[in-house]
Structure formats: C-alpha cells, structure tokens
Amino acid sequence: MKHLKISLILIILVISNLELSAQTTKKPLRIGVVGLVHSHVGWILNRAKKTGDPDIEVVGIAEPNREVAERYMQRYGLPMSLVYSTVEEMLDKTKPDAVTAFNEISNHINVVKLCAPRGIHVMVEKPLAVSIDQARQMEALAKKHKIHLLTNYETTWYGSNHKAYQIAVKDGAIGPIRRIVVHDGHDGPSRMNKEFVAWLTDPVTNGAGALFDFGCYGANLATWLLKGERPTTVSAVTLQIKPDVYPKVDDDATIVLTYPKTQVVIQASWNWPFSRKDMEVYGETGYVFTLDGTRMRIRLKDDKTEQTAEAAKTDAPVTDPFDYLAQVVRGETKSVDDLSSLQVNMIVMEILDAARRSAKEGGKPIALK
Missing domain, CATH: 3.40.50.720 (NAD(P)-binding Rossmann-like Domain)
Structure with missing residues (x-):
C-alpha cells in the first residue's frame, strides 16, 4: 500500500511537470x-x-x-x-x-x-x-x-462595462432592463493623422461619419446586454454641424432602437466638448451607469441614495484584445455571444445599416425582418 501511494505521488509530480513544461514552452x-x-x-x-x-x-x-x-x-x-x-x-x-x-x-x-x-x-x-x-x-x-x-x-476592455453586465444581466440586480442610453465620441477627428481622417470622413470607406464611427459602440453594448436580441425597429437622425470640415458625412447622430419592452438611445458625435464613452442602464428597480473604463454610479432597489463604485481592469475577461485573440485561437476561451463575437457584430451591422437608411429617410423607423 505504501509503494502504491509513492507511485501515485510520482505520477502526479510527472503530470504536473509536463503541464508546467507545456505552459512555459x-x-x-x-x-x-x-x-x-x-x-x-x-x-x-x-x-x-x-x-x-x-x-x-x-x-x-x-x-x-x-x-x-x-x-x-x-x-x-x-x-x-x-x-x-x-x-x-x-x-x-x-x-x-x-x-x-x-x-x-x-x-x-x-x-x-x-x-x-x-x-x-x-x-x-x-x-x-x-x-x-x-x-x-x-x-x-x-x-x-x-x-x-x-x-x-x-470599450470591450473596460472593467466598468463588465461589472455593469454582472450587476444588470447576470445578477439581475436592477430588474428587467427597460432603457439603455449610450454616449460616445469626441470633438472631432480633424486633428488626427491625415491618412486616418482621409478615409474616416468618406462615406464609401467608412460607411458613414459619426453614425458608424461611434454609433457602433452603443449597438454593440446594447446587443450584448440584451443577450443577442434584435430590435424590432431602428430610427436615426443625423446632423452635419460642420459641413466645412466634414463635407461628405454626418458628424452627429442619434439612433433609437425599440424592443418589445426596452428602448435604447445611442448618441454618437464628433461634436462633444470632450471625449466620452459612457453608458446608462436602467432597470425596473434600479440603474447602473458607467462613466469611463473604471468609474461607476449605481442605485439598487433598497438604496436610499446613489452609490459610487470603481471597477478594476480585471473585471474584463482580459485587458488586451491581442491576448484575447490568442486565447480564442488556442481554444482557451470561446467567442460566441460576447462583445467581439461574429454573432453579436452581425446584429450590430443590421442596426447600423438600418440606421443609415432611416437617416436618409428623415428618421423613418426601419423594421428589421
């Protein structure tokens, strides 16, 4: 019996060494x-x-x-x-x-x-x-x-977004989601590298202006938070506030997504006074706001006042898209219904495509078939 125990210990040590060797190589x-x-x-x-x-x-x-x-x-x-x-x-x-x-x-x-x-x-x-x-x-x-x-x-690598998902979706701490408002953008890309601005402000190479450049963030986050649900209608209104700077594309857009019991408002602009990427998620009994990659504001059903919170980078699955890419390719993690996945981003493309059509028709709601 003693020899058997020693043999088992030796086998475990060999397996552990093999695993460690595989990790280091x-x-x-x-x-x-x-x-x-x-x-x-x-x-x-x-x-x-x-x-x-x-x-x-x-x-x-x-x-x-x-x-x-x-x-x-x-x-x-x-x-x-x-x-x-x-x-x-x-x-x-x-x-x-x-x-x-x-x-x-x-x-x-x-x-x-x-x-x-x-x-x-x-x-x-x-x-x-x-x-x-x-x-x-x-x-x-x-x-x-x-x-x-x-x-x-x-925004996929913002700890705040993943903490918001944990609170609102996994824990259900704010009740059924009723409204999502997403703000994204900055004061305009005109100050950036000329090779970047050249295609970013062209409707052929970028698809649109701020509508696509920053509208995609809200469409991505909303689709993820609503677990892959497609909106029933998409409406959009775009503005060209600076036609002398961006003569070919919109520089301000508001997209409204309607679902059976939820509404999403996406505000994308190249005319914010400051850069911003923030989100408000309202449930039936509470809300959770993300102010940037870490700072948050939360109020749940029994809270008498709003609480502030800090998310860590570790609240995201990984902190870097390239580490994530390596994990997906190696089969160490799955990309099925997350923010980067093809499944979610096909719905994002449906939303953006419908938003562009709606804007061309003066904000007419476009029904997704």
Missing part, C-alpha cells in the same frame, strides 16, 4: 498587421516592441504607403524589414496564425477574402464592415473556412 501567437492607417494601430505596435512576449509575436505588417510605414516604424522603434507592400506577400512570407486589420473599414472584406482560404483568423477594428451585405459575405467566408472573425472595440 507555449509559442506566442504569430500575428500579421494589415494597414497602418487606423489611429488605433498603436495598440498592436506597442505590443510589437516587446521582446520575448509570451502571448503574441508580430511577424509582418502590410502597408502600401511607404511614408506612413516609415513614420510608424520610426515612432515605435521597429525595423522596416517587418513591412510588406501587399497583404498577399505578407501572408505568404510570414504565415501568421492570425491577422489584425487596421485599414479602411471598406477593406475589411478584402482581408477576410485573403485570410479565410488560408485558414488565418481575423480581428478587425470596429465596426465589422461598411454594409450588411459585406458583413454577410465575411460571415459566410469565416464559416466556410472555419476561422474566427472578431471585432475589436476599445
């Missing part, structure tokens, strides 16, 4: 970057600067504009040897496991067309596409070739 996810014309690209380039990163390795960057590529490589201290002039060349020579797209929204579909048949997973910056038709083509390619197709939003 886990290779970083090989990531290719498509485009440097989105201002959020600094997110991944900052990670690329790290040597010996256990989770990700940037193996190649596709950017046809040499001046833009040289500027970014110099800024982040990266070698020009990482840069390729075409996506095809970068994919064929570096063979990444996944690609992050920081190009024009209208070109997200081309990234998926090139990556999906090669079995390369894709994460695009928000929103998924410029139209529901493009989104459906991308969805079909992702399913056919069995790749993950994720959409990244800055």
